[in-house]
Amino acid sequence: MSVPAPAPPPLPADLDALLRRLRLPYLRRHAPEVLAAGKAQRWDPAEILRVLLAEEAAGRDVATRNQRRRAAGFPSGKTLDSWDEHASSIPAPTQSALATLEWIDRAENLAVCGPSGTGKSHFVEALGHAAIDAGLRVSWFTLETLTAMIGRAKADASIAKTVAKITRADLVVVDDIGMLPAGQDAAEAFYRVIDAAYEKRSVAVTSNLHPSGFDTIMPKTLATATVDRLLHHAHVVLVEGSSHRLAEATAGKGVTPLT
Numbered sequence: 001m002s003v004p005a006p007a008p009p010p011l012p013a014d015l016d017a018l019l020r021r022l023r024l025p026y027l028r029r030h031a032p033e034v035l036a037a038g039k040a041q042r043w044d045p046a047e048i049l050r051v052l053l054a055e056e057a058a059g060r061d062v063a064t065r066n067q068r069r070r071a072a073g074f075p076s077g078k079t080l081d082s083w084d085e086h087a088s089s090i091p092a093p094t095q096s097a098l099a100t101l102e103w104i105d106r107a108e109n110l111a112v113c114g115p116s117g118t119g120k121s122h123f124v125e126a127l128g129h130a131a132i133d134a135g136l137r138v139s140w141f142t143l144e145t146l147t148a149m150i151g152r153a154k155a156d157a158s159i160a161k162t163v164a165k166i167t168r169a170d171l172v173v174v175d176d177i178g179m180l181p182a183g184q185d186a187a188e189a190f191y192r193v194i195d196a197a198y199e200k201r202s203v204a205v206t207s208n209l210h211p212s213g214f215d216t217i218m219p220k221t222l223a224t225a226t227v228d229r230l231l232h233h234a235h236v237v238l239v240e241g242s243s244h245r246l247a248e249a250t251a252g253k254g255v256t257p258l259t
Contacts, residue, residue: 010032011028026055026059027052031052035048069129071137071139072137072138072139072140072169073139073140073141074125074140076125077129078122078125078126079126079129080099080127080130082126083119083122083126088118089114089118089240090239094237098127099127099130101127101134104131104202107200107201107202107233108235109204109205109235110124110202110203110204111204111230111234111235111237112204113207113208113238115239118239118240121206124173124175124204124206127204128171137168139169139171139172139173140175141174142175142176143174143175146166146193147189147190149162150193151189163193167196167201171203172204175205176206177190177209178208178213182218183219184222186218187222190222190226191225194226194229195225195226198229198232199233203230205230211227211236
């Protein structure tokens with residue numbers, strides 16, 4: 001039976017207090033172990049400092065990604081790890097090219113269109129999580145939540161500020177357009193974001209309609225102006241097939257069996 005290694009001695013109280021004051025929580029957490037290892041293995045002081053600073057940087061990176069993931073407002077936490085590329089009708093080369101995220105660096109847009117249940121939202125959310133892992137910011141909306149946010153901004157005359165906040169994200173997602181008719185307020189909110197992001201930020205939309213058909217669900221003038229900007233620098237991906245959700249339900253995989 002192996003004997004557990006003794007715990008490294010805690011930091012002196014004054015050093016611990018100084019690290020707290022300087023807000024170096026990850027360095028402070030790992031310092032006892034790193035200092036003990038450095039002493040036992042006779043590390044160069046510069047190496048000890050490098051390891052400690054690397055721990056602080058890594059901890060901050062993880063915290064930043066977690067904060068950005070919460071701020072993004074993703075609906076379900078689906079990532080590329082849970083994405084089955086073979087079950088999708090999106091060509092594999094297209095999936096791979098989009099997963100590089102180079103289109104976001106170029107401020108290009110993405111429109112994923114097709115029937116309900118074919119993985120549109122899953123794929124775009126997975127790309128959003130990958131973008132955050134790559135150090136980018138993402139904002140996720142449905143057309144309804146975007147309309148509500150812009151509507152609140154109208155009430156206190158802060159539309160410009162609100163739109164600017166939304167488009168600080170490197171990728172703005174508007175999910176499930178076309179499931180319900182969109183009135184004047186929704187069309188206006190959508191236009192404001194697309195216009196503000198135009199050639200500056202990437203916008204990804206999912207819809208059961210091709211964007212050229214958005215004028216069937218929202219006022220034609222706004223729809224035309226919006227789609228003109230959305231599609232100017234856009235990758236349009238058409239998804240085909242039957243609903244994955246319905247297939248799972250039919251196969252009895254949608255619920256845990258009753259016992």
